[in-house]
Amino acid sequence: MRLAHRQLEIFQSLMQTLNVTETASLLYSSQPTISRELKELEALLGFPLFHRQNRRLEPSQQAIALNVIVQRSFVSIEEIARTARAIREDSFQRVSVACLPAFAHALIPQVVERFLAEFPNTSLKIHSLEETALTRDLVSKFFDIGIVEGRFDRTPSTTLELYAGDLLCIMPASHPLAQYEVLKTEHFEGHNFIYYSDEDSYRRQVDSFFETANVKRKLLVETTTATSIGSLARAGIGLSIVNPLTALAFRGDGIAVRPLAQPIPYHVNIWQPEPSKRGVFGSHFVEAIEIAVAAAVTTLSAGGLCR
Structure with a gap:
């Protein structure tokens, strides 16, 4: 299947106007030409794009799904055009x-x-x-x-x-461990812990940190981003060990930050x-x-x- 840019241009215009005559005017074409090219596009795709209701068009569910991708392609084309203009104007920075x-x-x-x-x-x-x-x-x-x-x-x-810096522990300001200035490994025993997925390289270091000390945390929530960990800790769900930049960003506003007795460089x-x-x-x-x-x-x- 080979789709032409002109066909997609017609399709996108019809999705906006829902009217063949208006699309013909916008694209400097004629109503019969637009209608013919629309039929050819539907035949090529193998499914209807629009249902005809009097002089208006009603997009099919297939057309709505296709339009999501088509819009992305036109955004990319516009980005190329903007870049070309910037290069031409010697302002490409x-x-x-x-x-x-x-x-x-x-x-x-x-x-x-x-x-x-x-x-x-x-x-x-x-x-x-x-x-x-x-x-x-x-x-x-x-x-x-x-x-x-x-x-x-x-x-x-x-x-x-x-x-x-070094990895740091973040927790709700009211958490029992907030009473300590520095956290030892054994302090974490039995506490609700928010942790990264297995793909995170520092997750493995943290796990090894506790396994070596034979400390059992309650692994409560797994998530993929430091931002979500900070938000969960702020909500009182549990504590976690995160990178120092994230710890700084969340410090205060209901979050306490504490260093580890055994530093893990970041x-x-x-x-x-x-x-x-x-x-x-x-x-x-x-x-x-x-x-x-x-x-x-x-x-x-x-x-x-x-x-």
Whole structure:
């Protein structure tokens, strides 16, 4: 099956106008031509797109489902057109960043604020992805910068590792463990625990931390993002061990943060493509990340929350 762009253009217009005559006018065509091309498209697809009611069209359920995908394709085409215009006008200044949801919540806002203060005319695209999808898309080189937890060595690239503090325990401010300034492994015995899925690299370190000490937590809720863990802890569901940037973002507002007696270091890794394929502004964005992470470590240290 080969669909032509013109056919999809007609389909999208009909979904908006629900009228053949209006679509013909918008596309500088004629009513018979639009009707004929619509019939050809329906024959090609093998299902009806519209039901005719007097002079109006009623989209079928199949048409509604198809329109979701067609709209995405037209958004992509418009993005290409905007990029082409920017290149033509010599104003193509954009950085595309992929990061974990935890970083999108707890790191990126500070980085973007600092970066745009220096480069206010630069356009930014921030994509928040889970680690599996993120590393797959970095392999495909869809982004200028990737911010990940693990090291990334699957393509010719550079990965900069930044120490961002130590893993921290977050809990409701009213939790019994909030009375301790530093948490020992045995303090967690029997307490409701919110934890990451098996895919998380730090989940394995945390599990090993407790297994070695033979401490049994009550594994209550499994989730995939640090943001959801923070929200669950705030709601009083239980406590958890999260990255220090997330802990800082949630500290206060009903959340207590405590360090562990046995620190587990946490690192942010910044991926960039090989130097010959880097954009002009990517390195400046990386500098902003370095400054933001260093500021977070300073704040953590001042509060006695990391080494």
